[in-house]
Amino acid sequence: MTPPFHLLAITPPTGPVDPELVAGWRAGAGDLALAVLLREPGAAPEALLDPQGRLAPLIRRCRDRAIPLLLAVDPEHAGRAAALPGVDGLHLRGDPSLARLADLRPRLPGLLGRAVHGEPQAGHHLVDYTLVAPIFAPTTAQPGAPLGSKRPIGLAGLRAWxxxxAACVVALGGVGPATAADCLAAGARALAGIGVFFGPPARVExxxxxxxEQLRALHVLSPRARA
Known part of the structure; x- marks a missing residue:
């Protein structure tokens, strides 16, 4: 399965985001496909797209650059979220069950992904990608949770997925220049992160x-990526 993107920038859970970082992503990614996942724990779909909200400047910049925007939602809010304007796809949170995926897929014709953790689950044929996390210890903490509180599955866990x-797996959690090659060698089709995309502009680019570069060398140009 061809991945719908090669790099997925996930918005930090709190605080402002700098829309100027988008230029650095584009410069760094070159011709590789990039997407942005709009995510804020506990936020309603409408709040993520609020034209006065904290993500609004980033959303405008991404739309100007034709970068697809995915919306992180709980499965029970997926139908409502799909009707919102300016959404290129939905990302289902919370390890949605196979039954829930089978119910939602016919009603969500656009790009659809899911977030999963732990042991492999069925349902790859019902989504366009599966975001598996955390591979390594995350570098960004969730609100109310200490950094490192999520147990990494490691490369062996990634290989199991x-x-x-049929799997199109996106690796998340401690994924950066030092670990990306191992994730790709373990079968990840794309790479995702928070801190790697949101930080000092020079470092981000x-x-x-x-x-x-690692995607081009180890994955995108490989026979498996072209299949």
Whole structure:
């Protein structure tokens, strides 16, 4: 399965975001496909797209640059979120069950992904990608949770997910220039992160360029990526 993107920038859970970082992503990624996941724990779909909200400047910049915007939602809010304007796809949170995916897929014709953790689950044929996390210890903490509180599944856990030929797995959690090659070698089809995309502009552009180079060398140009 061809991945719908190669790099996925996930918005930090709190605080302002700098829309100027988008230029650095584009410069670093070059011709690789990039998407942005709009995410804020506990936020309603409408709040994520609020034209006066904290993500509004980033949303405008991404739309100007034709970067697809995905909306992180709880499965029970998916139908409502799909009707919102300016949404290129939905990302289902919370390890949605196979029954829930089978129910939602016919009603959500656009790009659809899911977030999963732990042991492999069925349902790859019902989504366009599966975001598996955390591979390594995350570098960004969730609100109310200490940094490192999520247990990494490691490369062995990632390989268990990618063993299914139907899987289009996106790796998240501690993924950066030093770990990306191992994730790709373990079968990840794309790379995601928070800190690697949101930080000092010079470092962000450098890190995105490093991830992109490893994607080109180890994944995007491989026979498996072209299949």
């Amino acid at each position: 990618t063993a299914d030929p 450098q890190d995105v360029a490093a991830l992109s």
